Amino acid sequence: MRKLAFFIPFVLFIGLSVFLFSGLFSDPMERESSVLNKALPAFSLPDLQQPDNLWTADKLKGKPYLLNVWGTWCVTCNAELAYLTELREQGVMIVGLYYQQPSDAAFGEVFNLAALQQEVALKLEQQGDPYQWNILDKDRSLIFDLGVTGAPETFLIDAKGMIRYHHIGDINPQVWQQKLAAAYQSLEE
């Protein structure tokens, strides 16, 4: 009994060390999305380039696709455009959900659709265009319903409109191979 008690501090120390050490490699941003395995929330949002065309959750059903939340203001999003374009060429369907940042009235900023359309067209021409089309979420309503915290974020959505996977951060060859490829291929079949 005495000898056993002698080892208690040592065991506690080892336990604490393992706990803290594993903390060094954990990502505090990583947590399961609460919209996972639920249907895409209902919405009605305009197409970025053809604002008369309204997209709804129902219109997007029929084929698995990636819903990629991005914006031209977001540096990481710009960096992933090239690889996403490669994926599109391999036959992956990618829909853009454009994250519009709030205009700061104090600085005299006003939302200008024509200027945004031009900016997006130019950006996609330069970096590659992975998107079948872009949905403009000016007030971030669908973005809010999806629990998006920033850009880029990507949702994998199946043919029935159910959210199957959520990824925070950019998509690069490594992330695609390790996390998304298998999930996407299982939905394709």
Add this chain to the structure above:
Amino acid sequence: MKAFFLSLLLFTATAQASQALIEFQNPEQQALFKELTQELRCPKCQNQNIADSNAVVAVDMRNKTLELVQQGQDKEQVLEYMKSRYGDFVHYQPPLNKFTLILWLLPALMAFGLVLVLLLRRKAERTAVAMESGDKAQPPQQLEKQLDQLIEQYRRKS
């Protein structure tokens, strides 16, 4: 110098006044809004509440909280609305479930363990005292002799 600091105080007062004012229908809604924005956590800038943060998502959450409060929703409804989108993570009070059970159990277990250790130690002390008082009846003469020898040794050395 005093005047300088006072003028600084004045400056901060005007800087605060330039923020947009929110009007509430009644003081209860105002109190609820204040409580909620302090309890809801910004999912982007972790460890800040949404009252504290100016990240886009925090501003959006603040506006949504205001909208729901002004619609007359109570605290539970607003929290449920936020949790269904941003998860339990978004509320500073974690719910009791199988993943968080350890948060409640661990302090109780530690307190229990501490009491156990204290009781065992007291028991051990008592037996030790009992043994010591038993020894005192017969002073160990051999030990006394050894001590004398040691003292003698060190005296010679010095």
